[in-house]
Amino acid sequence: QQQVKQSPQSLIVQKGGISIINCAYENTAFDYFPWYQQFPGKGPALLIAIRPDVSEKKEGRFTISFNKSAKQFSLHIMDSQPGDSATYFCAASRSSARQLTFGSGTQLTVLP
Amino acid sequence: NAGVTQTPKFQVLKTGQSMTLQCAQDMNHEYMSWYRQDPGMGLRLIHYSVGAGITDQGEVPNGYNVSRSTTEDFPLRLLSAAPSQTSVYFCASSYSGQGRGYTFGSGTRLTVV
Numbered sequence: 001q002q003q004v005k006q007s008p009q010s011l012i013v014q015k016g017g018i019s020i021i022n023c024a025y026e027n028t029a030f031d032y033f034p035w036y037q038q039f040p041g042k043g044p045a046l047l048i049a050i051r052p053d054v055s056e057k058k059e060g061r062f063t064i065s066f067n068k069s070a071k072q073f074s075l076h077i078m079d080s081q082p083g084d085s086a087t088y089f090c091a092a093s094r095s096s097a098r099q100l101t102f103g104s105g106t107q108l109t110v111l112p
Numbered sequence: 113n114a115g116v117t118q119t120p121k122f123q124v125l126k127t128g129q130s131m132t133l134q135c136a137q138d139m140n141h142e143y144m145s146w147y148r149q150d151p152g153m154g155l156r157l158i159h160y161s162v163g164a165g166i167t168d169q170g171e172v173p174n175g176y177n178v179s180r181s182t183t184e185d186f187p188l189r190l191l192s193a194a195p196s197q198t199s200v201y202f203c204a205s206s207y208s209g210q211g212r213g214y215t216f217g218s219g220t221r222l223t224v225v
Contacts, residue, residue, distance in 0.1 A: 009152065032212060043116070043202050043216030044155070089154055098143065098162055099170065100214060102154035
């Protein structure tokens with residue numbers, strides 16, 4: 001049972017373009033939605049996170065858009081750079097549980 | 113600060129062998145957890161601990177054992193390795209465990225032949 005569905009599995013974007021990764025969740029009890037960035041040979045690192053009481057959060061070139069009614073959230077990377085090439089994971093958790101549920105990951109390649 | 117340290121980085125086991133993956137953190141985090149990462153499946157929770165002496169099962173606990181005798185260390189034991197346990201294993205810690213502020217180690221790549 002996959003509680004957080006992520007798409008696409010892989011994404012190729014030209015330098016300067018916009019990268020968009022989408023996630024959908026099933027459990028309405030989730031109340032925290034982070035995105036993690038993982039470079040080859042490294043562990044995931046927190047990139048940006050959002051709570052369901054806001055519809056958008058922006059940090060530099062990275063923006064999370066959140067649609068509570070549709071149970072969907074997405075990561076937008078503006079002005080994508082080759083250094084952004086990595087695997088991105090969306091995740092979800094609920095305060096009452098001690099677990100973080102991850103999506104299946106998106107491998108992003110930004111071409112120079 | 114070293115953060116979360118995992119050893120070894122790479123390991124090859126034969127089917128049926130046992131081994132322990134080590135995880136240590138120096139951030140005084142109460143919460144520690146183990147995930148496995150497989151292609152196309154994201155990270156799946158194996159076991160977690162909310163403090164010394166307290167452990168609980170995650171999504172995929174079968175074939176793995178854990179204990180937490182100190183705040184700093186959270187080893188993962190494979191009792192009898194199987195090829196299905198070939199994966200990359202990540203240890204993570206956080207101050208609360210409620211999905212916030214996770215710090216991951218750099219992983220252990222395990223191959224079972």
